[in-house]
Amino acid sequence: MRCFYDADEQIELWGKYLAEELPAIYGEQAAAVVVFVSAEYAARDWTRLERRAALNRAVLERREYVLPGRFDDTPLPGLPSDMVAVDLRRYTPGQFADLVVAKLADLGIISGIGARVGGAAALRVAERGAAEGQFTYQDFDLLIEPGPPGSYRARVLRSPAGESAPVQFTLPFSRLELENFVLRVGQGHRRTRGPGRPESAPLKVFGGKLYGAVFQDELRDVLQRSLSLTRAQQAGLRLRLRLADSPELAELPWEFLYDPPHNRFLALSRRTPLVRYLDLPDPPHPLGVEGPLRVLVMISSPSGYPALDVEREWRLLTDAVAGQQGEGRVIIERLPASMSILRARLRREAFHVFHFVGHGFYRPDWGEGVLVMQDRHGRPHEVTSEELGGLLNEYDQTRLAVLNACEGARGGVSDPFAGMAQSLIQQGLPAVVAMQFEITDDAAMIFAHELYSAVADGLPLEAALAEARGAIRDGGNPTEWGTPVLYSRAPDGRLFQLARQAREEAATADAPAAVPPRPARPELVLSDTVIDLGRLPQHGRSPEHRVRISNAGGGDLNAQATTSANWLKLRQAGTELMVAVDTSDPGECEGTVTVDSNGGTAVIRVHAHVDPVLPLASKAAAPARSELVIRPHESAPPGRANIVQPWCVIGRSVRGDTHVQLGLENQDAIGWKPPDGGARAVLSVADGHGSPRNFRSAVGARLAIDVSIELASEFFAPAQLDLSFVKDRLEQEAPRRIVAAWQERVDGDLEQSSFSEYELVRLERREGRKSLESVEEDPRLAYGSTLLTAIAAESFVLFWQIGDGDALTISAVGKAGRPVPGDARLMADETTSLCSPDAWRLFRVAVLGTPAPMILLSTDGFSNSFRDDEAFFKFGSDVRDIITEKGLGEVDQNLEGWLREYTAKGSGDDISLGIICRPDMLGSTSTRPL
Secondary structure, X not given: OXXXXXXXXXXXXXXXXXXXXXXXXXXXXXXXXXXXEOHHHHHOOOHHHHHHHHHHHHHHOXXXXXXXXXXXXXXXXXXXXXXXXXXXXXXXXXXXXXHHHXXXXXXXXXXXXXXXXXXXXXXXXXXXXXXXXXXXXXXXXXXXXXXXXOOEEXXXXXXXXXXXXXXXXXXXXXXXXXXXXXXXXXXXXXXXXXXXXXXXXXXXXHHHHHHHHHOOHHHHHHHXXXXXXXXXXXOEEEEEEEOOOOHHHHHOOHHHOEEHHHOEEHHHOOOOOEEEEOOOOOOOOOEXXXXXEEEEEEEOOOOOOXXXXXHHHXXXXXXXXXXXXXXXXXXXXXXXXXXXXXXXXXXXXXOOXXXXXXXXXXXXXXXXXXXXXXXXXXXXXEEEHHHHHHHHOOOOOOOEEEEEOOOOOXXXXXXXXXXXXXXXXXXXXXXXXXXXXXXXXXXXXXXXXXXXXXXXXXXXXXXXXXXXXXXXXXXXXXXXXXXXXXXXXXXXXXXXXXXXXXXXXXXXXXXXXXXXXXXXOOOEXXXXXEEEEEEEEOOOOOOOEEEEEEEOOOOOOOEEEEOOOOOEEXXXXXXXXXXXXXXXXXXXXXXXXXXXXXOEEEEEEEEEEEEOOOOOOOOOOOOOOOOOEEEOOOOOOOOOOEEEOXXXXXXXXXXXXXXXXXXXXXXXXXXXXXXXXXOOEEEEEEEEOOOOOOOOHHXXXXXXXXXXXXXXXXXXXXXXXXXXXXXHHHHHOHHHHHHHHXXXXXXHXXXXXXXXXXXXXXXXXXXXXXXXXXXXHOHHHHHOEOEEEEXXXXXXXXXXXXXXXXXXXXXXXXXXXXXXXXXXXXXXXXXXXXXXXXXXHHOEEEEEOOOOOEEEEEOHHHHOOOOOHHHHHHHHHHHHHHHHHHOHHHHHXXXXXHHHHHHHHOOOOOEEEEEEEOHHHHOOOOOOOO
């Protein structure tokens, strides 16, 4: 196949007469001619000669010969106005080249490969366009409104082929037939494969009847012409269904519309997605997302409802976007299913997508849908669409809600906004994906996995939903693909304008990148406007409550806090305000703090109660090395005090049996503070990777322990802490601070002791030049280590972790559990590390509002010494039994010997194991000292 372009044929054309050559090339020799239409092309004289020859040949051909592509809308003399042209403003040069190849194959011009290239090339163009943000849709607006009694009128308001006259129709099935169909679809979830799937036949019958009733005569012709036009332009046709005037029709599963002549379900193809469109005032515009796309996932499985496999779904969700998370393009975060926690989280940080996993249903008695969340005791809490919508729409950054719950799309027959999804749209959310029937756990998980995979790959929401439908069907479930429903009020269907896509589109169009609009004025936002410090002892130390000052608008925010209450103490450091109380005088304390700024004024109300000094109990009864912490308590009787037992900490680290045989040092590290335990205790274990490239990982592990313990002591030093504040610091600050401090310590070690020639030569000999160059480029790789830390306080326990290692909690009756979420990236010998790029993003954290009486932390060499988790958990239960019968001292004396035995008979790896416990909570009767 040869392509003629005159600029490439200078030698061949040199000396020839163009008046003879060009007509021969364009009118006789060419198999097809591509014309690039522009104002510049139309203005050139010589182009008329080649164009006239090509158009004369086109008249004689029985197939397409002239293939126009437009850079602008300039009329071109001789080119028919109704000849379909490709809009080159929508495609990159590479994409257009693929279109040319596909067209030539379809015309049979490319011999021998036409059958292979034709459809595949066109599909590849669509896939590439979607992945690069270029996939576009044209709208087919179908309005259905009431007609004469018992009938409806359908008409096309807008389409690529124009409008249509109204078509009158009646529903082709009775109410009973509809209910039976819905029942069959909602409950017939058999998994069969191969020809003749029994569940698909009723779908085709139902969808075909609905299609035939609505798409009659002119309306059907408009649809088919629109499909032909968009197909020629390699665009999609978005079917926007407008049912606001006939809300009872929203109960119909329109997603099963089936076109019998072409044997296709429209909604299953991303070229013909179906959207239930709600035309509301103040349509949203695409949100400029400069950083990563942030997805907030809320998972709910309350008591009294069928248990959902929510952990598996969470793993699927995180797996779906693991690559994009690693690239910093997507952040996915999990949140407990509580409205108060959701409000606090949205107040502190913006999220673009809200994803709910759990139970939901439509309540006819209330006239609206509900989602079942949880109260603080794990009991069910029904949240109405009005409540959830009111909260989500307080935050403009949230553009999409995905309700992976049953009946999230069901509504009433008289109110078009009665359902959960519809109500969220009414209250301002641009788009909602919800379920119109009950959906099985397997189908719901496949749906979520594929939806986010497609979105993360850059597909528009409509196309991503079609991909998710196809994945459900491909998984052997031929009915439930029609359960998800897309509601939208976005005129062009676009919710986000990612910075990467904006830059690529701008480059393609040779125009500057779009800048997301921002308010011109600063806007003051405080993390807390009410502070209750509770009951404080007179002359005691008041905790400092930290308030974050942030800017929700544009420009720089200048803020200053003041108060007229002389008992209030303020300390402001940049964007953080610390509020404390002078406890000199007893009594109730009520006051306010005013924050003035160029972005507005806000008031913080502060309350505390200072108790008079109470007599303190004697410490004489305390056993040796067992400190008693004595504090006044609200519930303590007059003249007495509340006695808080301390946490006790023990631990050991032993060199692995294999390392002993090879003469290698212990790569593990362990540490805790205070040395003898106390009212609060911090325990950390770390495992240096020990590979040839990580030749200083033993140092890296020790530095990780030091940094973690120091920061834990600093973060949670105040006497009283609000649990939500603790969780916020744990999630937002701790990982960043730990990684930054560890990197600083590593850099300091390198300054004092740079890599020796021996270390570098040995690395190159063991792993090659490429590994050496990676360490020379990033010296911190040599110090790579994991880290696992637990902070135990009177009323909560916190964990943070990066990489492998194990945390176990043991209850008072010996039941073991894992408090820290798993990480799908930890497979075989692979692990995340403090030396990983953006390591702070790889941390997992956990908060226990009710402390477990015993906590075990260990490096992976210990758990790998057991045959399975059951045996590992039994070790924790056995240790609990020893403590209750013989005391913690018995465990402390034997711990090192146990670990040496486990490494010799088990993993052969280094092992570090630490234990934090409250013997009083375990029921220990022994007071044997450590």
